[in-house]
Amino acid sequence: MDNKISGKVTSRLTLYHSILCEYIEDGIELISSPQIASRLGIDDSQVRKDFGLLKNVGRCRVGYNVKELKDKIEKTLGFAHQKDAFIIGAGHLGLALAKYDNFSSYGLNIIALFDNDPYKVDMHINNKQIFHITKLPNLVHRLNVDIAILTVPKNQAQKVADFLVASDIKYIWNFTPAVLRVPDNIKVWNENLIASFLQFACKDIE
């Protein structure tokens, strides 16, 4: 992905992409920037500005070619680079993410889940097996996976993060509200749901 593209633009590009996929399903070949803008409740000029960041996007008088635009967005956001990840914690959130089919179309492959509950081990969810957490170090190396999506309860988060690091996980997408302590060479991405709520709620709701 082009590093100059900000988080807000990335977010809008993925929404445009969803709309383009709908158009393709419906067999529609052309789309205009006002059509996209009105679906998202944003300004037409914003959509055109974002498209200006995509390389060589052609536009004819009546609009953009839907398939070409979709391809350009995929190339710009780097969907083509497939990445494998494990989900750590097969609770409600872990299972929800494992069932979230949308991830794979954006290049994120959930390979398996891990939990410490013996009743969950060997179950399958969305064709992905749940393994006992003790199998993690072995599978990290055998399957060459270095991304973990952490969905355990807050009070277990640090202990499990330490185990992930010891198992050679390099990237942690942290869905827990805990602020993890990790060595400098480990990257943590905090999925801060409450921060997005605060932005939403406090700006828009009086």
Added chain:
Amino acid sequence: MDNKISGKVTSRLTLYHSILCEYIEDGIELISSPQIASRLGIDDSQVRKDFGLLKNVGRCRVGYNVKELKDKIEKTLGFAHQKDAFIIGAGHLGLALAKYDNFSSYGLNIIALFDNDPYKVDMHINNKQIFHITKLPNLVHRLNVDIAILTVPKNQAQKVADFLVASDIKYIWNFTPAVLRVPDNIKVWNENLIASFLQFACKDIE
């Protein structure tokens, strides 16, 4: 919340807040900006700059007063304004959010859940009742709730969103990957998990 505070700053302020809560639990009264910065793997100057946005934050030679700093963050982010919300869809994601205790400490009260599955109706999760979706219009008015957190499957998202609008819901926090069509007076906040992954994965992982 101060509208001049960006999404990234909001996100960092909530992380600082989590660290401050830990310090209070541990009975520690003072904290320095390098201590916070090192926990989050960010630059000390960034932390000080963010604190500069809070009004009247005092700092003595050895650091900040933990309780005072926590209060200032809460005031700035508007935690004090409690907001009530319903979760629509009692699947894994809806249940995960209902169990996410952290929300209430940030002013978001999940009042109840709604689903169309008769087997789930009248169950309780984290002391919150699951109602049949047909009860929604009545409870929106009786309990004066206008925020819905949408966690239904993608292929039902639009139909359910139409029902939310007809039931007088004004704000939809959309966790589905669907791009919803709603009237202009309804605010939709798309929780775009895949966009955050793309930012994380494509910037940091070669």
